[in-house]
Amino acid sequence: MTPTGRDHLIFRAREEMSCLALLEIRGLCKSFAHVVANADVYLDVEAGTTHAILGENGAGKSTLIKMISGLYRPDSGEIALDGAVQHFASPRDAILAGIGVVHQHFMLIPAMTVAENIVLGTERQRDAATPRQSRLLFNRKRAAVSVQELSESLGLPIDPWAKVETLSVGMQQRVEIVKALYRRARVLILDEPTAVLTPQETEELFAVIRKLNQDGIPVIFISHKLDEVRAVASTVTVMRAGKTVRTAPVADATAAQLANWMVGRDVILQSRKEEVAVGDSVLEVKNLRASDDRKTEKVRGVSFSVRRGEIFGVAGIDGNGQTELVEAIVGLRKVNGGSVHLLDRDIGHMSVGERIARGIAYVPQDRQQDGLILSFSIAENLQLREVSKAPFSRRGWLTRAAARKRAQQLVEEFDVRPPVIDASAGSLSGGNQQKVILAREMSRNPELLVAVQPTRGLDVGAIEGIHRYLLQLRAEGRSILLVSLELDEILSLADRIGVMHAGEMVVVMDNQNVTRESLGLAMTGKWSEKEAIS
Amino acid sequence: MPLYAVLTGLILGGVIMAIAKYNPFAAYAALFSGAFGSPTAIGNTLAGAVPLILAGLGIAVAFRTGLFNIGAEGQYWVGAMAAVWVGYHFPTMPWIVHVPLALGAAMLAGGIWGGVIPGLAKAFVGAHEVITTMMMSYIAILIAHFMVENGPMMAPGYVPQSPTVAASATLPPILPAVFLNSNLSDAFFIAVAAIVVVHIVLFHTTLGYKLRAVGFNARAARYAGMNVPLYTVLALGVSGVLAGLAGGVQMLGVDLQLTDTFQSGYGYTAIVVALLARNNPIGIFFASVFFAALSAGSQIMQINAGVSANMTDVITGIIIFFVATDRLYGYWSQKMRPRRPSSAAAIISGKGESPQ
Amino acid sequence: MNFWMQIFANPELYAATLAMATPIALAAVGGTFSERTGVVNIAMEGIMLVGAFFGVMVAAATHSAWLGMFGGVIAGGLMALALAWPAIRLQSDQVIVGMALNVFAGGLTAFLLNTVYGYNGTPTSTPSLPIVTLPWISHIPFIGQVIGQHDVVVYLMFLFVILGHFTLFHTNLGLRMRAVGEHPEAAETVGISVVKIRYLGVTIGGMLSGLAGVYLSLGMLSSFEVNMTNGRGFIALAAMIFGKWTPFGAFGAALLFGFATALSIALQGSGVSANLVGILPYALTIVALTGLIGRSRPPAADGLPYVATK
Amino acid sequence: PGASALAKSSNANFKVGLVTDIGGLNDHSFNHLAYVGLEAAKAKYGVTVSVVQSHQSSDYFPNLSTYAQQGYNLVIAVGFLMDSAVQKVAKEYPKTKFMIIDDAITGHPNVMSALFDTQQCGYLVGVMSGLMNEQKHIPQINGKNVIGLIGGMNIPPVTSYMAGFIAGVHKVNPKAKVLIDWTNSFTDPGLGKEDALSLISKGADIIFPVAGGTGDGAIAAAKQKNVFAIGVDANQNYLAPKTVMTSALKGVNIATEIAIGDALHNHFKAGLNFFDLKNKGVGFAPPIAAVPKSVLKKVDSFIPLLNSGKINPPSSLS
Ligand SMILES: Nc1ncnc2c1ncn2[C@@H]1O[C@H](COP(=O)(O)OP(=O)(O)OP(=O)(O)O)[C@@H](O)[C@H]1O
Ligand SMILES: Nc1ncnc2c1ncn2[C@@H]1O[C@H](COP(=O)(O)OP(=O)(O)OP(=O)(O)O)[C@@H](O)[C@H]1O
Ligand SMILES: [Mg+2]
């Protein structure tokens, strides 16, 4: 019989027993042109355990990972595996040493198939993991077969023929994990793996992590989410400003403590909402229909309304039509049917520009692709949507001074770091890029703010800030359409919650009488009135 | 344009000339005197810079919007044809009307040829502008030949060339007493004016802001409510207008008629001009003068130093090469230049934005 | 009607199509390799010229067209390195470097032609590459006249188009090349050397462009003329884009252009102004592009300098 | 000899400048021939010569002026493209003598225009072709009685050859079919080759390319397909000794040399100067052995008729 993935797992597990994979980081330092990203970082990772790393945006987590995986060279300090000091000249060395990484920004090639992505770079290697294959020819079929076997034996089934660009982020991450294990990783590093996952997917991921631990593979788990850390990790190390400030057994640390270590101050984890009198409806969506780029209808007759002074949360598992719904509302996608009214005016067939003019603000899901022009300065990005209006311009002429003054205000008000309005947006960390977008959208005090995943990948501090801004907007009597995969976010912010499933809004419920469970149920489409009441 | 790059190029060129048994010093002396040695020489150099400035500006505007207009040569000739046609009809028209009319025709023609057609093709079927502008350019040149080779624009008589434009449509020379019988005409002022206008539009108007935004990241621009197809057509249109104007002023200021050679080379040199100037209008002025000087000087270099004309191309190529590889000089400093989104290479492959 | 019959029934039309398509296809496939690995190659025109000249130079010196071909291909490869090095090592703007090489090549070849051989041109004793006659195929009535007898490079072109497709889409190397052109960071993280792969891609491209030049100088003729490429390098650039960065696509585009050129030759007698007839290839390209081809998506990292932060 | 040497040395301060059009000295045509004439004059009279290859049209005027400024006695402009440039400079430098080739400038006392009756030599090689096409015993001749004529561009210096050629063919062989092709380029031998192959495929067994460098490709095609070709401007037999049966000669080199001599000895002839069979300004190269004596005799019999003006071939295609 051909050696399957399961065989090689067992085979490897045995291997691990003999020599414990033990990763040691000693005094690692790395600085870039302007920032010291890592300063004297220490880390010990025991075999078969999960070690969490917590830290604010820009704390230096990814930089550390990139050094461990041979992408960056440390300025100083050592990396040791099994007590042997390693000098990774390139990722190849790290891979051969058994380091497997799932990077924060996926390292997948969208235009290629799952199998192609996974075997890429290993086509020449021959061992139990990879069935015999030609050194010269690339055989799609054989690659697909071996990938399929491995993925199934890992309990992470994927279609090896699928093009990556067609996969959900959750699936893409699965591909990344299989990719790492296909290279027979002895240490698996996950950089913010859950930032993009649905609760269900997160649970599945944790199962995989535990399974790997059982096989003796240690996992380094980077996250901003305290409860996740508590759920999956045994040890936690907190980074702040490039330093490792604390390492402790997870059991001994409360969420509040962890947050405090990360941010260096106390953080309100549960944002409180004061009562706001909800007014008449601002956004009125009536059995809206819209299709995705591949012409399959993703929004199948959705109706709901968002009222003045309320946050309307849209929950749902990724890919159930939320994206298309939002794009149809803001005007990026043409509607197949139904109507969209803003303040009793039909905007269903207006251009994006007209809708902006009528008071729609939009925080897109992909902040780098759609939200910002990375090579523009912060100041220039802040005028992106309303450049034709004061204070940014007068009668077609840019008014630099005024625009800069405005920018300076916003940068301070929204605590963008560094507060340099001439810095290019591309040079900011993810969290701060998001702040720039929010500053731009909210400062227009819009009638309706459409926010998709506004806190994706952000640290508790940043999340706290952004939640505060949203609530503040709400307090000002504005309306917010909040689309999020994070149930907690929805539960803590939304006044009413609509659940999307298979392109329909299966239920709209009042936040008061909703439980995590009923919500989760609704998201999987298994919804019935009875359970709602109970 | 970085000086050391130019110097490196000149030195290397000198070495090559020495190998080819020319005296590099004599050659460069001739080159310089040919370019700046006398008022006439200066006049001709500046005159030679005019079409490069205008076409270069056009190409730069396209680059700024993430588009590669490789067909400026053809747009130049379409503009030239239009200007000459208007120029020799209506000989009775007053100067003040005739010149603007002729130049207007040139700009319109260039705009339609380089902008509207490839622009619409790009905006609506996504036809790559590199192909469309290139093909339109070849077509323009064949039509131009047709016009004068026993075609509708051929002047009566023996020689395949158009009639010369009426006096009322010519751009008068600048200070003929100083730059005596050089090619320098009021076209120069038009070019300078164009620089100012383009600079202001690009960096001080919302239109320019939007053009640049589309160029850097079309998706974000669309999400921000900008009409991307519109600005695509607009950018290529302006690009063509300027290239057409280049042809127009050259006809009314220097050539005064179409002769049966339709290879000015301006359209291609202008691409290099725009790139070396990093699509900066002011920089385009200096880059244009630089190339005009090389071209004018090379002729004298032949006459006075006997250096083959082709040698100038060799040297020019080397200089451009070293300007492009200027990072050689700052190689040690790890500080990487942020990838210019107007990097033509990024644009030709249909992208203004680089993934971060 | 009968007039058109005569034109389209003439096998020479299709033979000419192949002959005119060959240099464009070769250079376009070369360009495809370069850009698939992420380096924009606008220097094909110049590289072709250099290949054409040194092909003749070597052939004239050694009295062997084959050595000449070899020399031309090598020259093309070396020229390509002059693009690869700044593009890969210095993150230079690949289009500026490309334009520089075009200007340089034009000057250099003309300069050498005059200094080495004088204004009479290259020696008439220069051998040219053999015309190949395919065994039985050449006897098949119509087909034989179309594909049965051509310059050897025409058949090499077919070989390289197929080989190119196979390499890009069915070998490990091809997989790596495409990966580097799509997402260099990702390739780097799985241990692929972006630098090596890009050097390879650009060099292969240069050698194929060199061969295209050799075809013009040693294949169709046995001499070099100043600027004898006449913009075919730029047409090849268009063909590459037109062909959506695939060897078969590039070949198809080259065929279309070659056919239109051959047709415009065949239509010369028709009394319509030669200039207007000459428009045909360019007009047809635009029509085809806007009509049937439409959007073509380049490799995601095409033209973007890659910097490995270390 | 001493005297002539003395004369030569004194001639050294007679300076002649040659300005090519953008075709350059590699054009296998009049630019190159003018240069040949210039070198010949230098050798013969010991005059000082200089040449500049124009890079673009806007160079014509500055280049001509430069020579005039630098006190050159005679400035030669090659090609009608410099028509207006020459007229302009001639006005500004009345003391300088100018010569322009292939153009008809009149009314300037210091400008001579050299015009070539290439329709005459075209006529003669046309006659030769017409006769050759009836020599069915010659292997290259296929008996289809078709002749291929390739024009670079539709401009007078080209069309006068072609018009004369066609007239010549039909004079002796009225049934002969003359196919005309245009290449729209003087510098694309590749295209020229395919063009010729297309003509050959239509039955042509004699190819006459009037297309500068493009013609080299046509000759290569003729060689490959083993049919005849006719050289143009200069004797191009060296390109393919068995294929190029003769060449229609255009004595640009001769005209240049003569003009320099005249200017040197102060009988510069302003206005139109025609170069024709009579003054050996045009002619045809000695045919190869494959051309039967009988044919050659017949061809020669036309020379006096042309000289006497009894036959006046058209100089433009109607
Ligand atoms: N290639 C780079 N060049 C310059 N600065 C960089 C680079 N990569 C990271 N930095 C800077 O180093 C610091 C640490 O960045 P890093 O990505 O490691 O933070 P992080 O902890 O991963 O943040 P996040 O949680 O948002 O991912 C930040 O200030 C960032 O701006
Ligand atoms: N979904 C699939 N399930 C199973 N086998 C598949 C699937 N898709 C493709 N294959 C097989 O994989 C091989 C390559 O498929 P693919 O379609 O990618 O080839 P291709 O890109 O068309 O190759 P070429 O470009 O040479 O035609 C073929 O043998 C095909 O049968
Ligand atoms: Mg990170």
Ligand SMILES: [Mg+2]
């Ligand atoms: Mg395929």
